[in-house]
Amino acid sequence: MILVDTSIWVDFFRGEDSKHRYYLHNLIQEEEEISLTDIILTEILQGIRQDKVFNWVELIFLNSQIFL
DSSP states (O other): OEEOOHHHHHHHHHTOOOHHHHHHHHHHHTTOOEEEEHHHHHHHHHTOOOHHHHHHHHHHHTTSEEEO
């Protein structure tokens, strides 16, 4: 299981050209176990401004382990 920090998620959702974004993308495609903390989740959700993006993020996080 891999804990993914906020900055990596931000790069991922923005489509940044970074090695960390590509690594996370591969983890998701391979259906690896991904985790995050409640604080990371809060930080990510606070940055979302569109319902479409929120729904996409929600789908991704439904399969993630969230530590409180």
